[in-house]
Amino acid sequence: MKKLITAVALAVGLVAQAHAAYPDKAVTIIVPFPPGGSTDMVARAIAPKLQQSLGQPFVIDNRAGATGAIGATAVKNAAPDGYTFMVASIGVFAVNPFIQKKLQYDPVKDLDPITVAVRAPNVLVASPGFPANTVAELVALLKKTPEKITFATSGAGSSDHLTAALFWQKTGTTGVHVPYKGGAPAITDLLAGHADVSFQNINAVIAHIKAGKLKVLAVTGDKRSPLLPQVPTLGEAGVPDVNVFSWQGIAAPKGLPAEVKQKLHAAIVAALNDPENRKRMEDIGFEIVANTPEQMAQFQAQELARWKQVIEVGKIALD
Amino acid sequence: MDLFSHLALGFSTAASAANLSYCLLGVFLGTAIGVLPGLGPVATIAMLLPVTFGLPPETALIMLAGIFYGAQYGGSTTAILVNLPGESSSVVTALDGYQMARQGRAGTALATAAIASFFAGTVCTFLIALAAPPLSEVALKFGPADYFSLMVLGLVASIVLASGSLLHALGMIILGLLLGLIGTDVNSGLPRFSFDLPELSDGINFVVVAMGVFGLGEIIANLQTEKTRSVALARITGLMPSRDDLKRIIAPILRGTALGSSLGILPGGGAMLSSFAAYSLEKKTSKNSAQFGKGAIEGVAAPEAANNAGAQASFIPMLTLGIPSNPVMALMIGALIMHGIQPGPQVMVEQPALFWGLVVSMWIGNLFLLILNLPLIGLWVKMISVPYHFLYPAILVFCGIGVFSLSNTSFDVFMMAGFGVLGYVFRKLDCEPAPMMLGFILGPMMEEYLRRAMLMSKGNAMVLVTRPISATLLAVSAVALVVVLLPALRKKREEAFKD
Structure with missing residues (x-):
């Protein structure tokens, strides 16, 4: 008798579970980078809002390593049930396939895009003692003595390295690429004048620009940044087609059920547009995008095509 | 004077009831996670980051700091x-501290560590208050070539860490240098010795190696000699340092503080070197140098002072330039940004309450730590008299x-388990792991x-x-190399003659 009751109870429980509305347990947000960076910040900003609106804990799981490939592979291997999704950056979605030979995920085939969360233009900065004050002067210098001008980047194959490569390709110049382990040490050497120029995320250098410790030559967006209204875009400065944004997108394992995707998408978009979050993001130079899964897929395809070409032309492929 | 008005502002911020209690909470949490092996401040701060959004920025920062x-103490x-x-900095503390514990002087070692840390913390707080901006300008003078030469000096000094055979140390x-090669090459972005395992593409984490080689290796060795261990721990002498002990640690603490605060301001990995450097310096200059590695109290005092001074000094590049010198500082910068404050040179000007409040709170926090830790020593010491068959599974789980x-x-x-076996093998072969750890830390930085x-x-x-700068450091390295090698070579000769 007891067994029967247990069985019935179990069966009822199972049925109840099958019909329960998503989400009925904790959701994992994988961040394929260490805590504290831009991507982690986006995840940590939306998690509490999602928790409020969907009523379940949203737990952030930092799976750093291999420029995001470890975390992205973990997402690929997770069940497409909405209980695992990822906040990741341009590199994970649009660059890794061209620079890592043994990549274990495919950013298109293995991931279901949900939305582009935020984007921010990069800025072209120079150390305070660098002779060039404008983009034109920099290009002239690069044509004269390319072997003397160092471009600090946050690593071989990083988005700022690729931006530099694209800049060289569009201006017919070249410079000395000096990679660092991340943006912070690169900025340190720029401040000190050990390195000359760099493309950096706006939020990483805005304080130094405002304090006059770094020169700013241009922003890489298609329009001027509200944080730096007096600074021209690269297009305005005479270098067209280098509209580069660093962006953070949100994706789930491929095959997310439509109703779950819809619910998750709506909640994420609301969390991003939450006035408090919006202000926080905009204050540090991000622009909220919060578009549809279709728009993200289309944008990702464009980015993949663009960086593939930059990497091939610049012979950047790592192995 | 400016300094006093600034410190007064700092005190009025840091001494508010809310800030005091968050400071206490921070150091308490820090001590707790520091004591648990392997759990570090990075994971804790990352988890608490969202919690701090609701707090005023200075309160949040005071707690995170x-x-x-606190974790350094723990x-x-x-x-x-x-x-x-x-932590990499406590590798050298373990050298003599653990030997002291085995001799029943764990209480003395812990008290020495607490006193040294408090003293260094106090000095460094004043250093930040007095001279943070000019110091950060000095730090920026260090270019890649200078850092390389600094690392060379560190590597030379690491030979001193070993108390046994010179050949084994080399x-x-x-x-260690070879282990450090594993991972992605910074210049080309190509993976090296990663065997296509994505987990190895960023190299091996320091904590994995340290936990394995030191912790697990020690446990395996202890299980082999269980009986002698309990005997060695039976007699626990006084908890507090004696008058004689105090006399012996004053100079090492001063030297350690000086080394730690000067290396700590270098954002490119200076703080990491400070405890190693302080230990090597003491071992070479102390008149008790024969005792080093066998439980010399100076070998605990100097690196602990240097380590805490280095930790506090690493706030200087963070607060004045917005440059993180370690992952924890990177998180702090993240926290500031989330609060709408752009870390950089203008924080001092635009947010004086935040800057000075944090500086003063660091001193208060150090005081809390001293008060918190001294009475706890008795408890900790009792902990190691727990029967080993209860203690070691707990240590394993926490690791x-x-x-x-x-x-x-x-x-x-799994990798830690592998290094544990390796640690046991090292022990059997009489190879001390501390020089390997330093090679492992310095190798990749030197190459980069x-x-x-x-x-x-x-x-x-x-x-x-x-x-x-680079030329000076290389010259010092050359002199140090001679100083380090001469006695060892002489001893070798003597041994050869004896045979």
């Missing part, structure tokens, strides 16, 4: 009691949790800085001797 330096506790250095350093929390992967836990210096100079190696 408390966790950071980390030395496990290093001394069970030979488990959870071998271990080279092994596992701690290592897992590094990047949430079981791969690291050298190659960057070469990129910038277009392959001209002369930059290493034409830059004054």
Whole structure:
């Protein structure tokens, strides 16, 4: 008798579970980078809002390593049930396939895009003692003595390295690429004048620009940044087609059920547009995008095509 | 005077009831996670980051900073009691601290560590208050070539860490350098020795190696000699340092503080070197140098002072330039940004309450730590008299949790187990792991800085001797090498004659 009751109870429980509305347990947000960076910040900003609106804990799981490939592979291997999704950056979605030979995920085939969360233009900065004050002067210098001008980047194959490569390709110049382990040490050497120029995320250098410790030559967006209204875009400065944004997108394992995707998408978009979050993001130079899964897929395809070409032309492929 | 009005502002901020209690909470949490092997401040601060959004920025920062330096205190506790250095800086504390614990002087070692840390913390707080901006300007003078030469000096000093055979020490350093090669090459972005395992593409985490080689290796060795261990621990002498002990540690604390605060301001890895450097310096200059490695109290006092001074000084580049010198500082910068404050030179001007409040709170936090830790010593010391068959499984579990929390992967836990076996083998072969750890830390940094210096100079190696800082450091390294090698060679000769 007891067994029967247990069985019935179990069966009822199972049925109840099958019909329960998503989400009925904790959701994992994988961040394929260490805590504290831009991507982690986006995840940590939306998690509490999602928790409020969907009523379940949203737990952030930092799976750093291999420029995001470890975390992205973990997402690929997770069940497409909405209980695992990822906040990741341009590199994970649009660059890794061209620079890592043994990549274990495919950013298109293995991931279901949900939305582009935020984007921010990069800025072209120079150390305070660098002779060039404008983009034109920099290009002239690069044509004269390319072997003397160092471009600090946050690593071989990083988005700022690729931006530099694209800049060289569009201006017919070249410079000395000096990679660092991340943006912070690169900025340190720029401040000190050990390195000359760099493309950096706006939020990483805005304080130094405002304090006059770094020169700013241009922003890489298609329009001027509200944080730096007096600074021209690269297009305005005479270098067209280098509209580069660093962006953070949100994706789930491929095959997310439509109703779950819809619910998750709506909640994420609301969390991003939450006035408090919006202000926080905009204050540090991000622009909220919060578009549809279709728009993200289309944008990702464009980015993949663009960086593939930059990497091939610049012979950047790592192995 | 400006300084006094600033400090007064700092005190009025830091001494508010809310800030005091968050400071206490921070150092308490920090001590707790520091004591648990492997669990570090990075994971804790990352988890608490969203909680701080609701707090005013200075309160948030005061608490997070408390966790950071609290963890430094706590980390030395496990290093001394069970030979488990959870941070690179406590590797050297374990050398003599653990020996002291085995001799029944764990209480003295812990008290020495607490006193040394408090003194260093106090000095460093004043240093930040007095001279943070000019110091950060000095730090920026260090270019890639200079850092390379600094690392060379560090590597030379690491030979001193070993108390046994010189040949073994050199071998271990080279092994450490080789282990450090694993991971992605910074310049080309190509993976090296990663065997296509993505988990190895960022290299091996320091904590994985340290937990394995020191902690697990120690446990395996202890299980083999269980009986002698309990005998050795039976007689616990006084908890507090005697008058004679105090006399012996004053000078090492002063030297350690000076070294720690000067190396700590260098954002490119100076703080990491400070405890190693302080230990090597003491071992070479102390009149008790024969005792080093066998439980010399100076060998605990100097590196602990240097380690805490280095930790506090690493706030200088963070607060004045917005430059993180370690992952914890990177998180703090993240926290500031989330509060709408752009870390950089203008924080001092635009947010004086935040800047001075934090500086003063660090001193208060150090005081809390001293008050918190001294009475706890008795408790900690009792902990190691727990029967080993209860103690070691607990240590194993905590090591596992701690290592897992590094990047949430079981791969690291298995790797730690592998290093544990290796640690036992080292012990059997009489090879001390500390020089290997230093080679492992310094190798990749040395390579990175050298190659960057070469990129910038277009392959001209002369930059290493034409830059004054670099040339000086290399000259000091050369002298140090002679000082280090001469006695060892002489001893070798004597041994040879004896035979």
